[in-house]
Amino acid sequence: MKVKREDVIRLFPEEIRAILRQADWNPEELQEIRLRAGKPLLLRQQGKEYFLSQKGMLTGHKELAYLVSQEQIRTTMEYLGQFSLYAYEEELRQGFLTIQGGHRVGIGGKIILENRQVKGVSQISCVNIRFSHQVKGCADPVLPYVINEKSVFHTLIISPPRCGKTTLLRDMIRQISDGTGDFAGCTVGVVDERSEIGGSYQGIPQNDVGIRTDILDGCPKTEGMMMLIRSMSPEVIAVDEIGNYEEMNAIEMILNSGCKFWATVHGSTIEEVQKKPMLERMIRERIFERYIILQGEEYQGAGNIFKIYDERGTCLYQKKEAAS
Numbered sequence: 001m002k003v004k005r006e007d008v009i010r011l012f013p014e015e016i017r018a019i020l021r022q023a024d025w026n027p028e029e030l031q032e033i034r035l036r037a038g039k040p041l042l043l044r045q046q047g048k049e050y051f052l053s054q055k056g057m058l059t060g061h062k063e064l065a066y067l068v069s070q071e072q073i074r075t076t077m078e079y080l081g082q083f084s085l086y087a088y089e090e091e092l093r094q095g096f097l098t099i100q101g102g103h104r105v106g107i108g109g110k111i112i113l114e115n116r117q118v119k120g121v122s123q124i125s126c127v128n129i130r131f132s133h134q135v136k137g138c139a140d141p142v143l144p145y146v147i148n149e150k151s152v153f154h155t156l157i158i159s160p161p162r163c164g165k166t167t168l169l170r171d172m173i174r175q176i177s178d179g180t181g182d183f184a185g186c187t188v189g190v191v192d193e194r195s196e197i198g199g200s201y202q203g204i205p206q207n208d209v210g211i212r213t214d215i216l217d218g219c220p221k222t223e224g225m226m227m228l229i230r231s232m233s234p235e236v237i238a239v240d241e242i243g244n245y246e247e248m249n250a251i252e253m254i255l256n257s258g259c260k261f262w263a264t265v266h267g268s269t270i271e272e273v274q275k276k277p278m279l280e281r282m283i284r285e286r287i288f289e290r291y292i293i294l295q296g297e298e299y300q301g302a303g304n305i306f307k308i309y310d311e312r313g314t315c316l317y318q319k320k321e322a323a324s
Helices: 005-009 014-022 070-080 085-093 165-178 221-231 245-257 270-274 277-284
Strands: 030-036 042-045 048-052 096-099 103-114 117-130 155-159 188-192 213-217 236-239 260-266 290-294 305-310 315-318
Touching: 005 014, 014 070, 030 070, 070 117, 155 165, 155 270, 165 188, 165 213, 165 236, 165 260, 165 290, 188 221, 213 221, 221 236, 221 245, 245 260, 245 277, 270 277
Parallel strands: 155 260, 155 290, 188 213, 188 236, 236 260
Antiparallel strands: 030 042, 030 117, 042 048, 096 103, 103 117, 290 305, 305 315
């Protein structure tokens, strides 16, 4: 789903709408808009951050920036929650909510605790709207390395922040779900804990994740992976950002079931990721059959593939600039 200029503008109260209508920004390149009470209005596109002036000028000079009020943040949250924020209480407890279009709204403010557990957020003083962009076809270069005519390889995508790992994973899921070339397509189960892969809104994915894909939205990865194995008979399970011991146990159950597994993790190299205790054994025992290494910024090309390795550490693909 493409980001449309007017759809972005209508998320905000009238004063900020007027600024955005005058400003020269491209919805296809837009990454974030940030509001902080008493602080400058910020917009990020193509990896660059800009202040917005009262007249809509994009500038690097903070003294020219329009200052956001607490009342504007309150009104923005009402618009984002369609005047029913109580309906999003569970999502807000995690510090964000997902709105129509699959865009993710992060928030900050006073944390409400109950029995040392986060119950919610009140007195919201900062809002970050992170815009979701689906880039169909960005997985084309990696597909020959992660599937063949009849099989899918266990795959780990390794990426620093903002390099397009979720965008790449989403398109990989879409293509194997629909089928591509000589690959007929397969059933994919996705545990979308942070609503970033499918970008679900009211349970319906806003991003195209394929015709044979089942999504558990907002579900913890450990529980979700087991639910899919028990009830949905997936051939591939895909998750974003693995990282704790409980998830490792669930992954082992997936492997023992004969299901293939795709995941992402933060990092820059296999060696760096291998230092994480929960992944060291899986890499040493060659559980993952393919490693996709990303680099650069997402705006430079979603899923900017740097290298691809097999389970033995043999480099199967290397970006030309890296090889020179």
